[in-house]
Amino acid sequence: DQQVKQNSPSLSVQEGRISILNCDYTNSMFDYFLWYKKYPAEGPTFLISISSIKDKNEDGRFTVFLNKSAKHLSLHIVPSQPGDSAVYFCAASSHTSGTYKYIFGTGTRLKVLA
Amino acid sequence: NAGVTQTPKFQVLKTGQSMTLQCAQDMNHEYMSWYRQDPGMGLRLIHYSVGAGITDQGEVPNGYNVSRSTTEDFPLRLLSAAPSQTSVYFCASNGLAGGNSYEQYFGPGTRLTVT
Numbered sequence: 001d002q003q004v005k006q007n008s009p010s011l012s013v014q015e016g017r018i019s020i021l022n023c024d025y026t027n028s029m030f031d032y033f034l035w036y037k038k039y040p041a042e043g044p045t046f047l048i049s050i051s052s053i054k055d056k057n058e059d060g061r062f063t064v065f066l067n068k069s070a071k072h073l074s075l076h077i078v079p080s081q082p083g084d085s086a087v088y089f090c091a092a093s094s095h096t097s098g099t100y101k102y103i104f105g106t107g108t109r110l111k112v113l114a
Numbered sequence: 115n116a117g118v119t120q121t122p123k124f125q126v127l128k129t130g131q132s133m134t135l136q137c138a139q140d141m142n143h144e145y146m147s148w149y150r151q152d153p154g155m156g157l158r159l160i161h162y163s164v165g166a167g168i169t170d171q172g173e174v175p176n177g178y179n180v181s182r183s184t185t186e187d188f189p190l191r192l193l194s195a196a197p198s199q200t201s202v203y204f205c206a207s208n209g210l211a212g213g214n215s216y217e218q219y220f221g222p223g224t225r226l227t228v229t
Binding site for chain 1: 118145149156218222
């Protein structure tokens with residue numbers, strides 16, 4: 001049973017436009033969500049996070065939105081740049097339950113076309 | 115700070131062989147974890163630890179053992195390698211208290227092939 005799902009394996013966007021990556025989760029105990037970016041042959045790097053007490057968090061070109069009732073989060077990248085081409089993973093964890101397990105989605109490969 | 119380091123970078127094993135993947139961090143993080151990445155499967159949690167002497171199973175623990183004798187080190191052992199364990203393995207660490215400490219730092223990965 002996959003608790004964190006990224007249903008779009010790939011996404012292509014024109015440079016300068018908005019990229020929207022989506023993530024759904026099933027476990028209502030998750031209270032902290034993160035997005036990671038991964039280039040080939042490297043480890044994932046942290047991008048942005050959001051706590052369940054918020055519905056939006058912004059950092060430069062990156063904004064994460066959380067809809068708890070729909071158990072859905074999304075990452076918006078505006079404007080998209082060719083250097084953003086990578087695989088993006090969302091992850092979720094439950095800190096209030098004390099387990100601290102981080103569960104990742106299967107990833108979305110973003111290609112930004114110049 | 116070196117961050118999270120993993121050795122080796124590449125390894126080829128024969129079925130039935132054993133080996134240990136090394137992971138170390140110099141950020142004094144309490145939490146460390148091991149993931150495997152397979153095509154179409156994303157990152158799956160193998161084992162994790164919330165501090166020295168404390169470990170627990172993740173999503174796919176079978177065939178792997180871990181121990182955490184120090185804060186810095188979290189080795190992953192394959193007791194009898196199987197072709198199904200061919201994968202890229204990532205170690206990660208993060209703190210457990212406040213600020214951005216929930217952000218996980220990942221190592222560069224170990225690419226393991228079992229023939």
